[in-house]
Structure formats: structure tokens, C-alpha cells
Amino acid sequence: MTDDSGDPAAGDPVVSDPGTDPDSPDDDASEALSLDRFHEALEAEERPVATASEVARRLGTSQAAARDALAALVDRGDVDRLDVESDPVVFYPTDWGRLATRERVVAFPDRREIVVDRPTQFTRARLSQFAHLVDTTGTDPGTRGYLYRIRQVDVWAAPFEDADGLIASLRSVLPRRFDHLEEWVRDQWRRAHRFRLYTHEDGYVVLQAASESLMGNVADQHLDESHLRAPISETEAWVNEDAVAEVKRALYDAGYPVDDDRDLDVGDPVDVDLTTDLRAYQETWVETFLDARSGVYVGPPGSGKTVAAIATIAAVGGETLILVPSRELAGQWREGLLEHSTIDPADIGEYHGGQKEIRPVTIATYQTAGMDRHRALFDSRKWGLICFDEAHHITAPIFSRSAELQAKHRLGLSATPVRETGSEEEIYTLIGRPIGADWDELFDAGFVQEPEVEIRYVPWRDEMARNEYASADGRDRRRLAAENPAKIEEIRYLLAAHRDKKALVFIEYLDQGEAIADALGVPFISGETPHHERAELFRRFREAGGNRDEAGGADDDLDDLDTLVVSRVGDEGIDLPNAELAVVASGLGGSRRQGSQRAGRTMRPTGSALVYVLATRGSSEEEFAQRQMRHLARKGIRVRETNVAE
Numbered sequence: 001m002t003d004d005s006g007d008p009a010a011g012d013p014v015v016s017d018p019g020t021d022p023d024s025p026d027d028d029a030s031e032a033l034s035l036d037r038f039h040e041a042l043e044a045e046e047r048p049v050a051t052a053s054e055v056a057r058r059l060g061t062s063q064a065a066a067r068d069a070l071a072a073l074v075d076r077g078d079v080d081r082l083d084v085e086s087d088p089v090v091f092y093p094t095d096w097g098r099l100a101t102r103e104r105v106v107a108f109p110d111r112r113e114i115v116v117d118r119p120t121q122f123t124r125a126r127l128s129q130f131a132h133l134v135d136t137t138g139t140d141p142g143t144r145g146y147l148y149r150i151r152q153v154d155v156w157a158a159p160f161e162d163a164d165g166l167i168a169s170l171r172s173v174l175p176r177r178f179d180h181l182e183e184w185v186r187d188q189w190r191r192a193h194r195f196r197l198y199t200h201e202d203g204y205v206v207l208q209a210a211s212e213s214l215m216g217n218v219a220d221q222h223l224d225e226s227h228l229r230a231p232i233s234e235t236e237a238w239v240n241e242d243a244v245a246e247v248k249r250a251l252y253d254a255g256y257p258v259d260d261d262r263d264l265d266v267g268d269p270v271d272v273d274l275t276t277d278l279r280a281y282q283e284t285w286v287e288t289f290l291d292a293r294s295g296v297y298v299g300p301p302g303s304g305k306t307v308a309a310i311a312t313i314a315a316v317g318g319e320t321l322i323l324v325p326s327r328e329l330a331g332q333w334r335e336g337l338l339e340h341s342t343i344d345p346a347d348i349g350e351y352h353g354g355q356k357e358i359r360p361v362t363i364a365t366y367q368t369a370g371m372d373r374h375r376a377l378f379d380s381r382k383w384g385l386i387c388f389d390e391a392h393h394i395t396a397p398i399f400s401r402s403a404e405l406q407a408k409h410r411l412g413l414s415a416t417p418v419r420e421t422g423s424e425e426e427i428y429t430l431i432g433r434p435i436g437a438d439w440d441e442l443f444d445a446g447f448v449q450e451p452e453v454e455i456r457y458v459p460w461r462d463e464m465a466r467n468e469y470a471s472a473d474g475r476d477r478r479r480l481a482a483e484n485p486a487k488i489e490e491i492r493y494l495l496a497a498h499r500d501k502k503a504l505v506f507i508e509y510l511d512q513g514e515a516i517a518d519a520l521g522v523p524f525i526s527g528e529t530p531h532h533e534r535a536e537l538f539r540r541f542r543e544a545g546g547n548r549d550e551a552g553g554a555d556d557d558l559d560d561l562d563t564l565v566v567s568r569v570g571d572e573g574i575d576l577p578n579a580e581l582a583v584v585a586s587g588l589g590g591s592r593r594q595g596s597q598r599a600g601r602t603m604r605p606t607g608s609a610l611v612y613v614l615a616t617r618g619s620s621e622e623e624f625a626q627r628q629m630r631h632l633a634r635k636g637i638r639v640r641e642t643n644v645a646e
């Protein structure tokens with residue numbers, strides 16, 4: 001576009017007429033230079049930026065006039081200036097600056113991967129609906145790159161009414177259409193809605209297939225007479241009610257997740273209101289759940305899953321069973337319910353080793369609910385809602401039995417859906433599809449404190465220890481690396497360096513736990529610690545002020561318990577809200593799930609959260625530590641590595 005008249009308004013849609021715009025400086029300089037003419041000057045210079053004297057030369061004006069004209073454009077927001085030390089100031093169109101920070105989306109349709117540089121919040125929110133975040137690169141959120149992948153399960157779980165809605169969302173993010181990819185997505189979507197379970201008006205459960213061939217080729221191939229009692233029609237079969245969970249699992253494994261529309265009675269109503277305002281993402285979780293009537297809230301520890309679950313209990317309003325892995329957690333749930341809702345304390349029952357009450361809201365341990373002698377009681381009810389806390393537990397055989405209990409709504413909570421065995425899909429079959437936010441978004445929004453994780457490679461104490469390791473094999477090797485005595489000194493050092501932080505030291509082997517606890521003069525909690533003693537130590541730890549003495553042990557006030565050595569027993573599900581420092585001294589042969597739980601323990605909304613992972617240098621622990629921590633890094637958590645000097 002050219003502007004021969006010299007009038008910036010003529011034929012120039014970008015710059016408004018200064019004469020009619022009361023906000024624009026009304027002087028000769030701004031009239032002398034339109035944004036278009038500045039563009040021409042840049043083109044002539046063949047550079048993206050220009051100095052005032054270059055503009056003056058190209059436009060045939062004085063340098064002072066060009067400077068004034070550029071200043072007017074800067075005032076108007078059309079041009080930006082960049083002061084480069086010791087060089088003359090350069091100018092460039094504001095739009096170009098925006099381009100440089102704009103997101104860039106690249107799709108690899110064959111791999112079903114999408115790479116986004118500097119994604120906007122909008123793009124990330126969209127992507128998290130139908131793709132899963134595999135990796136991020138870079139630590140600066142401003143320049144971070146994101147790799148997303150669309151898996152089968154992501155399409156199955158996508159929260160849309162129909163495939164068109166999902167495709168529209170996909171198109172809104174991708175730079176152009178990819179027919180092949182869209183076809184694949186549609187195909188996956190179709191698969192997820194081919195089978196349905198519903199309750200016949202006479203009360204029995206029916207499996208309905210979308211076509212005869214699906215019933216004949218898929219259902220009949222994967223199910224037998226223990227699952228299906230008899231055919232009703234070419235597309236329907238009468239389901240053995242005891243085998244509903246198996247039916248769902250078998251079809252899921254065959255690539256056909258089942259819509260569960262069974263009509264189950266709700267028991268005693270639960271009349272409670274939430275007293276805490278939900279955050280926007282929690283509202284989305286609850287709405288998504290209520291639409292699907294099943295699902296797993298997946299978010300980092302501290303992200304508000306429990307509060308969202310309490311909101312769900314209030315919204316469902318039906319008799320509720322909450323399953324938890326330990327008695328400690330049952331107590332915490334009771335407190336959470338009382339804190340965040342108007343529930344009458346008399347309406348909360350606990351059902352475990354200690355007490356056995358069934359109330360409108362019953363909190364039971366998986367253990368007790370799965371036991372044969374109690375199971376019938378839980379089985380005989382049709383719950384309005386079952387909430388599976390720490391949902392990854394239910395894949396272990398003892399817990400999976402409780403997953404077969406009947407419920408109108410099934411809700412799982414999990415911070416760590418990934419398991420080494422790849423059975424994350426099993427959680428979703430048994431409970432429902434994952435519902436969650438992008439972890440990065442939660443960190444970015446400040447809802448969850450991002451912990452710093454540091455792997456510290458500890459040398460062997462001496463040549464003898466190193467040689468012993470070299471000549472040992474198998475389990476002995478792993479144990480020697482885990483128990484490397486040099487770690488005790490390292491723990492002492494770390495505790496002293498963070499004297500104001502309450503600390504948990506995690507160990508795998510009991511002997512090592514005792515040795516560390518002895519050396520530090522602090523208690524050691526293991527599976528052998530009696531329940532009441534454990535509860536008392538946790539109480540003291542929760543109430544402690546966090547101020548360790550020189551030796552790294554407890555401070556002068558003996559009641560002030562700010563350091564605990566904990567074995568596996570403290571590893572899962574037990575909530576120690578004020579642990580600001582975690583040292584993982586051993587246990588690196590474990591699974592990714594453990595890695596993220598340990599790190600997760602300290603991911604709390606308040607206080608700084610530091611996790612040190614000790615790995616013996618030159619042992620298999622190095623590799624384990626890196627693998628676990630890569631898993632965390634993928635979740636957007638900063639991981640550092642340090643070599644401890646010999």
C-alpha cells in the first residue's frame with residue numbers, strides 16, 4: 001500500500017487520521033510519517049529494524065523530523081523502540097514484536113504429536129482436552145516448548161458431546177486440517193460409544209452393541225457365558241450382574257470402552273452444602289464428572305482433589321462411600337468434610353479396624369471393604385457415589401475387588417495415575433476416565449507450589465565399600481548402594497543446611513532406617529510401629545515448629561518433633577502437611593509412582609518445598625534416580641543434579 005498524498009489517513013487503515021483522533025498528537029511530525037511509510041523504509045533498508053537516521057535518509061526528511069515522527073508512532077503504540085547499549089536506538093513495528101512472542105504450533109499427524117512453542121493458555125486448555133502432555137522443554141514459561149500426543153485413551157476420555165465438537169476443538173488449535181488425523185480421531189470416538197450397559201425395566205442389566213457384527217465379532221469373542229447369561233436380540237445380551245466389572249474391562253481391553261448407563265438406586269440422601277468456593281478448574285472437574293457420572297480427578301498433590309470431591313458429594317447428594325488406603329486418611333477425610341461442607345458430624349461414619357459405622361457418608365479402608373466378611377455389607381448397597389481416594393491403589397488385587405461395588409457415580413482421585421505396569425488404563429476402566437488439568441497450568445497459576453528436586457550423587461565412603469559393591473550381585477548390590485553409609489553424613493548436612501524446615505527422610509530398608517534415626521536422634525516410623533504410636537508421632541510432627549539443632553537432630557524442646565525417618569508405611573497416602581523438606585535416602589529401585597509421590601508429599605501450597613534424592617554414584621541408583629525424576633520433569637517440575645564431593 002502506498003500513500004502518495006503524504007496524508008497518513010488517506011488509504012491507510014492502520015493509522016487513524018490524527019486530525020479526527022483527539023488522543024493523537026496533532027503535530028507535523030506524526031503527519032509526516034505513517035506506519036506504512038515506516039514499513040517502506042524498513043523494506044528499503046532490508047532490515048527488520050531501523051534507526052532514526054536511516055528512516056530520515058529513506059524518507060528524505062531531516063533526522064530530527066524522523067525522530068519526532070517515530071516518537072509519535074511509538075506513543076500511538078504502532079512502533080516499539082529498542083535501546084541497545086552503545087548503539088543508536090532502533091525502531092520496529094509493534095506487530096512484529098508480537099509475532100516474535102506468538103505461539104507456534106507444529107503438527108506431526110502420523111505420530112499424532114503436536115509441538116507448541118509458547119502456547120497460550122487457550123491452546124493449552126484446548127489441547128489438554130484431547131491430548132496428553134508428554135514433555136516440556138526449557139524452564140522459562142515464556143519460551144517453553146510443549147509436546148502433546150493424542151492417544152486412543154485421550155480421545156475416549158475427551159469431554160465432548162460428539163465427535164464434531166472434538167474435531168472443532170482440534171481444528172481450533174492446529175495450523176491447518178489434517179484429514180488423516182481427523183479420521184483417526186473420529187474412528188476412536190466411534191469406538192468409545194459402541195457399547196452401552198443399561199438396566200432393563202425388569203431390573204436386569206443389558207449390554208447393548210451398536211451393531212450386530214459388534215455383538216457377534218467383538219462381544220462374543222471377548223466375553224463368555226460367565227459374563228453374558230443369554231442373548232436378548234442380535235444386538236443385546238443379558239449380563240451377569242456379578243460380572244459387570246469384568247465385562248467392562250474385557251471390552252475396554254478389546255479397544256471398546258463401555259458407556260455405563262445402568263440405573264442404580266441411590267441410598268439415603270446426603271444433604272450438605274459446600275462452604276468453600278471452588279476454583280474455576282475444580283468447577284470444571286465437577287461438571288465434567290457430573291456429566292459422565294464417573295471419572296478420576298488427576299492432579300498433583302495439593303491441587304484440591306479432596307475439596308473437589310467434597311463438592312461432588314454435595315452435588316450428587318446420594319449415599320456416599322469413600323475408600324481410603326489407611327486409617328489416618330479416614331480421619332483426614334472426616335476433618336476435610338467438616339471443614340469444607342455443612343455436613344452434620346453425625347452423618348459421617350468410619351468403617352475400618354477401629355470402628356464400624358455406616359452413615360450417609362461412610363469412610364472405609366480398601367482393606368476392610370475388600371474383606372469377605374465385610375464385603376457383603378458394602379455389596380448389598382447401591383451407593384449414590386463411591387469415591388476411590390489414591391485411586392492407583394485399586395489395581396492391586398485386594399483393592400480391585402472394591403472397585404466392583406455398585407454405584408451410580410464412581411469417582412477416583414489420583415496424583416499418580418502412571419504405573420510401571422502400564423495399568424493406568426485399568427484404573428480408568430474400573431472407575432472412569434481421567435479428568436484433570438494440565439499440571440503446568442496449576443503450577444503457573446500458583447495453586448500448587450512447584451517443588452525443587454535435586455538429585456545428589458553421593459560417593460562411596462571408601463574404596464572398601466566400592467569394592468564390596470563391585471563384587472556383590474543382584475539384590476545385595478542394590479541393598480549396598482541403598483545403604484551406602486556415606487548417605488548418613490549427607491543427610492546430616494542437608495538437615496543442617498535447612499534447619500528451619502520440617503523434614504521427612506524416606507528409606508527402603510528397616511536396618512538403614514534405624515541406623516539413620518539413631519545417628520540423628522529422631523524417631524523412625526515403619527510398618528512395625530504400633531498404630532497409636534505412629535499417630536502420636538505424626539501429630540507431634542504436624543504441630544512442631546521446625547527448628548533443628550546443630551547435630552541435625554531434634555531441638556532443645558523435646559516435644560518439638562521436626563524430623564522423622566519414614567519407611568514405606570509413610571510413603572503412601574499418609575498426609576504430613578508441613579513437610580517442607582524431603583530427603584529420599586533410598587528406595588530408588590521403586591516405581592515411578594513412588595518417585596512422584598515422595599516428591600509430591602512436599603508439594604504444598606504454602607512454604608518452600610525441597611526434595612533431595614540421594615543416589616550412590618556409580619551404582620544402579622544413578623539410573624533409577626534419573627528415571628524417576630525424568631517422570632517428574634515431564635510434569636513440569638524442576639530437577640537439578642549435583643555431585644557430592646568425595
Ligand SMILES: Nc1ncnc2c1ncn2[C@@H]1O[C@H](COP(=O)(O)OP(=O)(O)OP(=O)(O)O)[C@@H](O)[C@H]1O
Nearest residue numbers: 276277278279300301302303304305306307308415
Ligand atoms: N477451592 C479452594 N479454595 C481454597 N482452598 C482450597 C480449595 N481447594 C483446595 N484448597 C486447599 O488446598 C489444600 C489442598 O487441597 P486438597 O487436600 O483438596 O488437595 P488434594 O489434591 O486432595 O491433595 P492430596 O493429593 O495431597 O490429597 C488444602 O489445604 C485445601 O484446603
